[in-house]
Amino acid sequence: MELGYITAAAAAEAVRKREIAARELVESFLGRCTALNGRINSFIHIFEQEAMDQAEVVDERIKGGEALPLAGVPVALKDDLCYSAGPTSWGAAALKDFHPPYTAAAVEKLIAAGAVIVGKANLDPFSLGFSTAASLAGPTVNPRNPDLPAGDGAAAAVAAGQCLLALSSDSGGALRIGADRCGIFGLRPTTGLVSRHGLCTAAPSFAQVGIAAREAADIELALQAIAGYDPRDAATAAVKEGIPAAQKRSAAKELKIGFPEAVFDLLPEADRASFEKYRAKLEASGAAVVAVELPLFQEALHAYCVIAAAEASSNLGRFDGIRFGIPEAEANMEDWYHKTRGRIFDLEAKRRSIFGTHLLSGENFDAYYRQAQKVWKLVRRSFAAALEHCDLLVLPVAVSPGNGCEAGGDFLASYQEKLFCAPVSLSGLPSLCVPAGDGAATAAGLQLVGKPYEEAALIALADRAAL
Amino acid sequence: MVMEYEVVIGLEVHVELMTKSKLFCACPNRFTTEANSHTCEVCLGFPGALPLLNREAVQKALTASLALNCEIALHSYFDRKNYFYPDIPKGYQISQYFIPLGSSGFLEIEDDSGAPKKIRIGRVHLEEDAGKLVHGGAGDSAVDYNRAGVPLIEIVSEPDLRSPGESRRYLEQLKSILQYAEVSDCKMEEGSLRCDANVSLRPKGSTVFGNKVELKNMNSFKAVEKALEYEIERQAQILRRGETVIPQTRRWDEDKQVTIAMRDKYQATDYRCFPDPELAPIELTAGEVEAARRALPEFPAQRKSRYMAEYGLPAYDAGVLTATRGMAEYFEACLKLYDDPKSLSNWIMGDFSAHLNAAGLEPQEAPLTPAYMAALLQMIDKQLISGKIAKEVMAKVFATGKSPREIVEGEGLLQITDQSELEKLVDEVIAANPDSVQSYRSGKTKALGFLVGQVMQATKGKANPQLVNKLLAEKLK
16 A cells, blocks of 8 residues: 555545554654655654554444544644644744643544644744745745745645645635645635634734645545534534534536636736636536626725734733743843843744734724725625626636746735735625646645635536546 | 813723623533632633633623613624733634614613702613733732633713712612612622723813823722712813813822723724624514513612602612512512511611621521511510510521511510509509609609510510500509
């Protein structure tokens, strides 16, 4: 069995049938985690012992007759998901040596389904960014092409075959852009479908727990395990009585796919051409491609940046050296805060704190924050309106590498990279990033955006269309 | 001529709600001496922990708003008030800044002349408490977060109060209402009710407010009154000198009985309030509001009038009996079993209250239950015991928890009403006190009292005093 290229579903099946012990499976993946990490730098913590112990528990449960959907499946967690077995640093100096006394709800559910956590994946401090360029551990290298940024440590671990699944956060597009860069599938679920309990975030309005996998079917498997009501996250109240049943799945021939022309016009010429190819493939699969409008698409990014910065300035306020981070113990509290926060925050955390503070101060509140909230509401409506004319939307994930400005660009340019992802975050709709372009690392990837709770429809199409 | 000033006072009161748990987590909402023991990842602001709204706190805040005659916002939400201080774990306090749960209410009090006066209440909003700094001897400080996240309501009056006395009565009335509604125990000494006062002076007749000073750190209603009196005099002196009052925050120093400047108002902080993205809005239905309104108890003012009208009690009695809901309910429970309201009132205001205070008990916790109270008073009415013995019996009920009948029978305290037995004693007393007998016969009726007392003493108070009186008077004719 070539374990490096097995699917999560097949691996779990083999463990359930006791063709392979969870211990053997996990041991093999731990070997890859350690062996490749020096080159890829996808993990900042590997649970060598804890993972083996967990695998043993899984073997015992299998012997006990439990039918575990993710039996023995090795999983990476972005290090903003709390897991009580070890440290959770959120990539930040302020949380050095923080061992959370709780485990994120989604992680608990994965473990209950038989998954084994092999490590914590690399990230930018406080998850503020999607390149790992600012990581205290250094950037993650893209397993497909060492010259390109990986975007997301967890996605890189999946792409490198260090694990079969990963949970990673997605606020403005970190998971989707990372999955795109690494050539794998990445799902940002419907807002409120997956509990955010235990997810460290600076942008609570937008952060969701997403899934990365090399196969679309594996995404669905993981989603079934982690979706659903959790009393610890009030946002999941909408699915308290169960997840709304998916509408009757349209056959490929009846599927209507929305292409927002004006959005594609924002792409560079080369990338636009690849989307013409995707359109042709979708049409060849029998689907009808319809034109849709998404007004305020560019303004959505601005609204996202304003709200995310405002929330970051508030959510990061707690890191003041009193409970988290080693303080600069000054007699004057004002000095204490200045010096401590000055030291434990990286450049981006400072930038967002200052920017966010400015946006919420005095008359800026109405001019920017309130205005951004209005745009948010309108963007949500515009997506809902577009989806009245089709079953799902196709959007780019990001400008393809080489056409973008990720390397050494200024921070405003890097915010611009979320142009296609941030509006979807505002919409609250599920989005599946699909590896496309025949596996070429430099191709522009696409995301399928569906109606609320219609993740399965996106996954089915991605499987079928072979983009 | 000395310029006359009008005093303008507004009060901001914070009240801790009596809920089982904190506002956004399951930690118990009760006092403990063990620092940081009632804490969890939510109230300590750990990353990844999400707040969950306690509906009981919303219900209490709704009850308080209705009790204070407020309009209720069916849709309101929580905001974050961002600032840095070690006693707030998250770097912000969760409060209701933009839309308070209750607004445009009022509280009726008596003004200094005793006339009724409505004090407008601007807002009642729900928020979380901060922790507490504990300062060590060596200049170091520690933080106790047990109180962090405890639900509070802030009640802000309009500047309608015109004297320290009105302010004290406003607080007393507020406390009484909130206790009646079982919203809070309102113990200012223990910090479950806290009050800041805004006070300014303006020339009589002026419609423009003078510069305002905020007073903090008053630990009792008395201290609020004293601090206001001091501050009014201080501001009056400044104005009489032709100077200007500096708008600032001042601290009441209980030891020195003065107010001391803390900070000037121009340093006002911008709290950068914005809606908390981690909390869902508070949605109430008109039906829920109506149900809460119907569940409101009868409040002290209404109850007082009813006691006067229905039971013919004097205003003083009615006021004392309705001062707390517990006392009023005790009185009414007794009244169901015993139908002389005035006699009951006398006993409750007198010995019963004294025993409660001595034992630190609430009426409902008293060993002398309404049934026991009724039984005791009925024994007096049936002349089975005297009032004096009844006092002793009540003390013994408080001490032992036994029923009045058990004590009276067990200790042989039943009143002596046997005429022949008493006649014998009366004869003995007349024989032993010829001088008193002489003075009585010569017209000094006061001497009879002495002779009655002698008989009572001989029976250890068990003789029926009316009977002894009658017998003595007959025999001395």
